[in-house]
Amino acid sequence: MSLSGQLINVLAAILLLIAFAMLSQRRILSLIELYAWQGVVLSASTFVVAYSTGQGDLYFSGVLTALLKVIVLPWILYRLIHRLNVRWDVETLINIPTIMLIGIALVIFAFNLAQPISAMAGAVTRSTLGIATACVLLAFLMMITRRKAVSVVIGFLAMENGLLFAATSATYGMPMVVELGIALDVLVGTFIFGIFFFHIRETFDSLDVRHMEKLKED
């Protein structure tokens, strides 16, 4: 296997590892750091794919990822938890071993799901599609198991990272317009989530999303 193929595999493996680390991380501050690391790995893999396939616009996508997901979004999230005063918040996660086992089951499911597609593809990145799917599913799982609004949003952003990785690995990136659109959506989305956080806290006096279940008209 070529060196770039090996590098992409290693980066994909690191991405999967970060997804698991996010699943079992209790501190919100560390979650944001992990999210930033995920961005670093993602942009690095985009650069490797761009170099090995000679697709010039992927360089742009990599730079955009690095700017947005390593610097801007983590900084906004950091400011948010600072303003919300939940910087040192520790979430009570019950039974991490069980969550990890469910995560492993999800990974097996994702790998099986992607296997027929990978078998047909001839690209250097073919084996990473399963990992990208697994990252999306793990981020889903994280959103389900978390109760604090901030960690749910980080789970959502991590899911978007997984989708972007899937796009890069399966089709060598999306068209530039789509990519720019998604980047803007994520940025605006984070701003809106930030405003939501303050509203949630004002209404319920906490950031626990379980309180939202009471929001129905009797």
Added chain:
Amino acid sequence: MTAAGALYQLVQSLLVVAAAPLLVGWVNACRAWLQNRSAPSLLQPYRMLRKLFHKDAALAENTSWVFRFAPYVIFGCMWLAAAIVPVLATDLPFATAADVIALVGIFAVARVFISLAAMDVGTAFGTLGARREMLIGALAEPALLIVFFNLSLISQSTSLTTIVETLARREFGLYPSLAFAAVAFLMVLLAENARIPVDNPATHLELTMVHEALILEYSARHLALIEWASAIKLFAYFAIGIAFFLPWGIAEAGDWGALPLAIVAVVAKLVVAGAGLALLEAVSAKMRIFRVPEFVATAFMLATLGLLLQYVFEV
């Protein structure tokens, strides 16, 4: 079986038993240096063993034969484990006695006996230690098995010597699955050998001890055998880690000319690995006993991920 192979098997069997306390001495010395203390002599573990062998054994009143029998079983298990792991060369005639799965079983037999012996005396500490040991063991064992399955999948064999030969011949490259397996193995090593994030063998603090609680009632030659066995266990784990994850320089079957180089390589690797273990212990804090399942579950998760990645990348 060649005569040279049989001779080498004999030499290695004696060598691991003789060298294991030296490794423990080296790790302890490194730990002392890192803690700004002056280190004890490298030969200190030998002196301790000699002292213990010269004492009279005191047995508690209620002990049965299990208590007296256990140290010999534990020592025998660890000796067998260390004797069949390729340390210097892969030409080991006795290595067919156990493959990687049976190797995990040998460690399990030792664990069962030390726990039985601890419960046999009937003290609260012994039972407490035995339960904790079983808790850690029950979680660490599957993780260790999955690490070994990782390597078996690469080499298409569960035999120790075949795995090491395949890995040593493999071309140099980036193997994420092997890296995951190596980290998982390191975590299992820490958990199984009562090292700091999981257990601190240097203290006798009631609430935290695991290994020390098990052997609290032992004295004299029984204690010496158990301490020696745990030194051999550490050596065996180091040897497994080196043979599987850093096999370069090992002498392959029939190639006895490579032996001097293999000796230098193994000694260098052991020295570095021992210092690394001491460093790891110096920088990490001991965790609560109820966090240990998470630690070991992480090792299991890493090993399983390695296995799955292996499956994805090699297809």
